[in-house]
Amino acid sequence: MSKNKYSLHIKIKVAQEYLSGEKTLLIIARELGYECKNSRTPGHLTRWIKQYLAYGEAAFINSIGNSSYTKEFKKLVVEEYLSGGYSLLDLSIKYKIRNEYILSRWIKQYNANRELKDYIPKREVYMAEARRKTTFEERKEIVKYCIGHHRDYKETASIYDVSYSQVYIWIKKYDACGEEGLLDKRGHHKTDNEVDELERLQRENLRLKRQLKESEMTVELLKKVKELEGM
Helix, strand or coil: CCCCCCCHHHHHHHHHHHHCCCCCHHHHHHHCCCCCHHHCCCHHHHHHHHHHHHHHHHHHCCCCCCCCECHHHHHHHHHHHHCCCCCHHHHHHHCCCCCHHHHHHHHHHHHCCCCCCCECCCCCCCCCCCCCCCCHHHHHHHHHHHHHCCCCHHHHHHHHCCCHHHHHHHHHHHHHHHHHHHCCHHHHCCCHHHCCHHHHHHHHHHHHHHHHHHHHHHHHHHHHHHHHHCC
């Protein structure tokens, strides 16, 4: 499903109906098809309303490509958040950051004393060769973000600095096995040097099969992406 599921017209209509007092947020959400258990409404509806208040209809006109963020800009925004006075949502709207999840990630990096780096979005992340190592908690966060944003693999890969195929494979594993599918079980066994030759060969065979399967999935995925982009 496209991240542009809702049109400019719908977003403006939601903001205007709520701000005029014509409808409550709960009624609007249910009209859009949300169940709203315990009367909780989707966060992006509140975002649309606040964006409209800040920038009017222009808030929903998508720019071409992703925004670039320098490390100096990231630090400025993070420190403003940590000084208090703004929520993640309000600050992301103020500085026109795509969503509060991006800002939340910067804050986690800053608090962990990890270097904030310049972000220059790559227009093509499908064939990214580098696969950085991720923790189980990171994979859960990445999958949660991707599913919560209409399974936009490309945006998720760019935000979390992983490859398109990594995100795609994690989502497939999550759909099939839940969070257990995101576990990296390779570290729960003896190392190759600690087993006999037969088991070592068996492991190597399994690794090659897994790599082949992932390669086949990536090739199939690329075919689908090219078909969609050619439409």
